Amino acid sequence: MNIILLGPPGAGKGTQSAGLVERHGMRQLSTGDMLRAAVKAGTPVGLKAKAVMERGELVSDEIVSALIDDELASMGPETGAIFDGYPRTAAQADALDAILAKNGRALDHVIELEVNEDALVERITGRFSCGNCGALYHDTANPPSEPGKCDACGSSDFRRRPDDNEETVRTRMAEYRAKTAPILPGYEARGIVSRVDGMGAIDAVANAIDGILAS
Numbered sequence: 001m002n003i004i005l006l007g008p009p010g011a012g013k014g015t016q017s018a019g020l021v022e023r024h025g026m027r028q029l030s031t032g033d034m035l036r037a038a039v040k041a042g043t044p045v046g047l048k049a050k051a052v053m054e055r056g057e058l059v060s061d062e063i064v065s066a067l068i069d070d071e072l073a074s075m076g077p078e079t080g081a082i083f084d085g086y087p088r089t090a091a092q093a094d095a096l097d098a099i100l101a102k103n104g105r106a107l108d109h110v111i112e113l114e115v116n117e118d119a120l121v122e123r124i125t126g127r128f129s130c131g132n133c134g135a136l137y138h139d140t141a142n143p144p145s146e147p148g149k150c151d152a153c154g155s156s157d158f159r160r161r162p163d164d165n166e167e168t169v170r171t172r173m174a175e176y177r178a179k180t181a182p183i184l185p186g187y188e189a190r191g192i193v194s195r196v197d198g199m200g201a202i203d204a205v206a207n208a209i210d211g212i213l214a215s
């Protein structure tokens, strides 16, 4: 199974990917996570990407497609792939088709998480994660059950992304509208697009996604 989770920043792609990994043993391929790891490690890719990410603009197609190419090559054919935050441009969508074909894979579903854009800024500026295990939280929608302590690992080392501020979020949304939304019609023509109401509770969205995967 190879699926793309599509939706603007804050739509819940990362949260839903984590659920799919847990429920179905799929692998999440998040170019955002890969780039953040590269920035943290100070690799040449990280050095190139850092300022672009801080502005909320898109990193070059070549860089992100190479990251996906490498990651997919390291996966056994039986492991399903969730593309999270990739592709984001028409050139990346074309690159993904070529990378999948090279690995004997094909896209099964493109799932668009539909969200009310007014809610996104609040969703994004309230989110944080565990710096130790990566568990995702939100100030109001999904706080840890014990304040200041990660439910999953007990750590109190929480992090906020530097690009999760209102100004950068507005740029990221504009990038989504201008460059990412236009790739949907191509997938629609292939009959593989499904839409899910991304404003629902995390479990309700997960159930809707599982229904699509089972169809």
Ligand code: AMP
Pocket: 009, 031, 032, 033, 035, 052, 053, 054, 056, 057, 058, 059, 060, 061, 064, 084, 085, 086, 087, 088, 092, 163, 172
């Ligand atoms: P995300 O974690 O998916 O919200 O991505 C965070 C940032 O990383 C984005 O705002 C971009 O600067 C960069 N990025 C992540 N994925 C891509 C991609 N597929 N193409 C270009 N830039 C990306």
